Amino acid sequence: MSPNLALEIAGAVLQPHFDAVRDAFLAYRPSAGHAGFAKLKKTRFVVDPKIRDSVRHFAACRDDGLLILFAPECVDLPDTTLVPIMAHECGHALDHLYPGEWMVGAGPGKAKWIGDQSESKPGRRWKRFWRERSRDQIEWAADGIAETVTGQKLGYCGACMLQCFSGGVERPAGLR
Numbered sequence: 604m605s606p607n608l609a610l611e612i613a614g615a616v617l618q619p620h621f622d623a624v625r626d627a628f629l630a631y632r633p634s635a636g637h638a639g640f641a642k643l644k645k646t647r648f649v650v651d652p653k654i655r656d657s658v659r660h661f662a663a664c665r666d667d668g669l670l671i672l673f674a675p676e677c678v679d680l681p682d683t684t685l686v687p688i689m690a691h692e693c694g695h696a697l698d699h700l701y702p703g704e705w706m707v708g709a710g711p712g713k714a715k716w717i718g719d720q721s722e723s724k725p726g727r728r729w730k731r732f733w734r735e736r737s738r739d740q741i742e743w744a745a746d747g748i749a750e751t752v753t754g755q756k757l758g759y760c761g762a763c764m765l766q767c768f769s770g771g772v773e774r775p776a777g778l779r
Contacts, residue, residue, distance in 0.1 A: 606652075613650045613675035620682070621648050621671075624689040628697065631752045633716035642668070642700040643693070650675050657779070659763040664692045664745075668699030680765075687766035690753055694745035697752075703733035705751075707744040711773040713756075714747035739776045746774055 628643055648671045654663055655674035664671045671692045677685055694714075698705060706715040706729070720726025736744070746757040746766075758771025764778055 610650045610652070610675055613673075613678050614648075616678045617648070617650065617673055617685075620685055621673075621689055624686060624693055627690075628693045628752050633751075637716075640697055640701065643696060645669055646671060646693075646696045646700070648673055650677075659765060661765070662688050662692050664695035664699065666699055668696040671696060683769060684760075684765050684767060687749075687755075687757055687768050690749040690755075691745050691757060691766050694748035694752070695741075697748050698741070698744050703730035705744065705748055707740070707747045709740060711743045712747055714744060714751045716751070738779075739774075742774055742778070 625643060625646065629639060629641075632639055646669050651672045652675055654660060654672045655676055661674045661677050661680065662672060671689075677688070680688070703721070703726075704716065704718050706717045717726075717729075721730055750756050753768075755768040757774070758767050758769070759765065759774050759778070760767040760769075760771035764775070
């Protein structure tokens with residue numbers, strides 16, 4: 604099988620899963636009357652074999668939130684791992700598409716939608732904190748947003764510490 608055909612097949616297998624997860628994020632409304640997260644409609648995914656640069660690295664989200672990359676090996680993951688990974692990446696996408704508009708603590712925890720607060724002094728401080736977050740805080744934010752949207756806490760399971768909805772532990776600091 605040619606490499607391009609293998610990538611096309613992986614994309615065809617992953618597309619319905621990605622669409623379902625993204626649709627769940629698009630349907631989420633943080634408050635009555637909130638219009639939703641229309642910017643996420645522009646986020647697309649690409650299957651890219653270069654993403655798999657370590658045993659636990661299956662996906663990544665670009666810093667503008669408009670592109671999520673998946674390793675072709677994602678097709679071999681059980682849905683109980685694949686869907687939480689996709690939810691985590693959609694969490695990154697919302698975090699980047701709506702910068703500083705999700706309130707997340709300095710560690711693991713559920714995220715809260717606060718919207719654009721940049722006109723207030725506390726809002727400007729929060730935006731500055733958002734820009735200066737550590738790598739761990741960025742990862743915890745993606746988990747917190749995914750938990751808020753899906754209603755399911757993301758855990759990390761197995762020897763490779765991959766995302767799961769069924770148990771596991773909170774994402775440890777330094778996990779890459």
